[in-house]
Amino acid sequence: MAATSPDLMSTIVSLCKRRGFIFQSSEIYGGLNSCWDYGPLGVELKRNVKEAWWRAMVTNRRDIVGIDASILMHPKVWEASGHRAGFSDPLVDCKQCKMRFRADHLDNIEKCPSCGGALTEIRKFNLMFKTFMGPVEDDSATVFMRPETAQGIFVNFLNVQQASRLKPPFGIAQIGKSFRNEITPGNFTYRTREFEQMEMEFFVPPADDRYWYDFWKETRRSWYIEYGIRPENLRLREHAPQELAHYAKGCADIEYLFPFGWSELEGIANRTDFDLKRHSEASGKSLAYFDNDSNRHYFPFVIEPAAGADRAALAFLTDAYDVDKEDNQRVILRLHPALAPIKVAVLPLVKKDGMPEKAENIYRDLLDHSITSFYDQTSAIGRRYARQDEAGTPFCVTVDTQTLQDDTVTIRDRDSREQYRVAATQIVGAITEKLSGKRQ
């Protein structure tokens, strides 16, 4: 167990607010417990994390397609999945010392085991948020905000398979919000009641489940490293048999060494054929796959890599955090260029002599080539470099006096601090090459 770093965590929370990565939700009203808003830099970081996942899991794979199911689903979905029954705890509170207990963990539900005070009535506590659809607030109108995106994939299994004409092994991927009424949220954006998932259900012939379970464990672990997480801060933890959900044949967590300790980033589970069978029974509509080759129906097994987009973003941010000890403890976010909110900052050295116009043209040209850029002509150049280092921008392009003479600019590399000149006409090519080079 590594030592935790509460100081590092609060430094990152403070950086996130100051630079506009993450704000407390409804902050002017005192905040809403465990809800967070992504600011201008944070929204771009998270968009890039999701895009990198989608590219690796959907766009670049012939065997996986995406969907986007609604957050509100039919209540029977959660009965079949087991969330109605299994996601619910009975709670009691001590009226005297205010401690809270699970009623099913107490021998005596009259008196507080801590102080002997009287306990409240048992209150049901299901981790699903419930709401009412339609004008009447009663049981018949109760619907739930999904606690996981996975069920949206299972109930659409045959529709997707038939429309896409895919055969196992194939996968269905989804990115979207889920909601869990956690009793103990915390650790910044790590454990929140509203969160965004990146889940993929990979449907395989039952005999091939071990191969694909191992394949996805390694493939997903590599993804985090490809995008910049240091391997020593990542580990794969196989669950012990007693940790497994009753329907799971295997499960492993990809854990990251957060400042608050090793914590799960993503789980890879062998869910067997549990979900497809349960929904077939509950709905009366078989979700079995018909295999032309063997001329029979069967229920595929499911290997599920389920990641958290907020957790991934927080891990990439934390791992990228660095301080230049030789230069006033300046912060440098060494984000992978594909994840960096801004790829290139274009900076005229001074606000005169035609430098802003030249810089503006370069900025527009970068945008025209789909390179997300930022234009800044305020304050001293050193201060502007420092601001870009702190925002994680991998490259700065500076227009200076020499530019006006020979049409060359300086490109500054965030990590090496190297500066070198290239012809203004070559900037897009040079940056494109650097971005794709860093991506390897």
Place this chain on the structure above:
Amino acid sequence: MAATSPDLMSTIVSLCKRRGFIFQSSEIYGGLNSCWDYGPLGVELKRNVKEAWWRAMVTNRRDIVGIDASILMHPKVWEASGHRAGFSDPLVDCKQCKMRFRADHLDNIEKCPSCGGALTEIRKFNLMFKTFMGPVEDDSATVFMRPETAQGIFVNFLNVQQASRLKPPFGIAQIGKSFRNEITPGNFTYRTREFEQMEMEFFVPPADDRYWYDFWKETRRSWYIEYGIRPENLRLREHAPQELAHYAKGCADIEYLFPFGWSELEGIANRTDFDLKRHSEASGKSLAYFDNDSNRHYFPFVIEPAAGADRAALAFLTDAYDVDKEDNQRVILRLHPALAPIKVAVLPLVKKDGMPEKAENIYRDLLDHSITSFYDQTSAIGRRYARQDEAGTPFCVTVDTQTLQDDTVTIRDRDSREQYRVAATQIVGAITEKLSGKRQ
């Protein structure tokens, strides 16, 4: 008023299911009223619509930044915004004929004005979905699922302005889910209880509000045309004074001629300084902007272009729908290439003679250049072209016998039906040029 086309609507709904654009949510359980799931083609279309909006509204503009606020916000936000009080109707039902009435519209709340039957008690009906945060289901734990993304922008106004160092005129943009407990949802994905918004709040000096109101009306109208909506199917409808919300100084709808008639795609409103002032009063934290030049605080006016991502996707899909009357009524989706789920389909003419391997290489090369592609080697080539036309794919690349001799391939254009040969080494360049050419 144009004639409506119920047949066209049901044809589109049917196409959406068959090809995997849109499925009914929880279909195997009989569906959930007004909720829809995007399938493999639909999720890509909607992603492209949102990406086109983000690019136009955030990435390509120096004066606008993005945020991503949480769906669950502090309940005081909705008191200050007026949604707690103003978004609520009292309803009664007739126990006999089951008709429903707004109680405040009845002279007599005892007897049904239609059949004379007895009425139920008055039930409160607020369009906001409510839920309970924390383990206790009572009023103190009640929170709401946001009915609009705009308020997440207003409460973050000063945090964003300060972190981004922006001065009015500047904007804050957001894409995200909102929820309204509509009494009468309908028209496929047009009016749903769960929907995705693309909203931007543009903060301007009060004296400049008219200029920016006109600017955004025209800019947003042009956006739909740029991405393929025929101008004759689009109109701008200025609201009459009596239609305006009490705080609004002006409002205009961009309407599209859907098969069910002219309907709103997007609203552009001059919300004045209402929201920033209301949240300042309610929170006790001033959201006034400090202007260095005049050395005084003021509340900017807000011009808001608020679009629906689902409505935009449905409009683009509807407008792209075409039928080839001379060829078996084949469906062709003439989607703008930037919105098309697949940009290029790579098709080996036959499944032998090395054609699949060659096609696979071309497919991988396109993916490496971030061109979303699809590989298909099943069935006759004509049938595969037809399937791609129906999916809206603008280009097909075919590997045939001649490819094996001179390393050229056929590129087929969806709209012109032209086919011409290019060297295999030139495919990426040719497609890139076509995609950017069509984008102009």
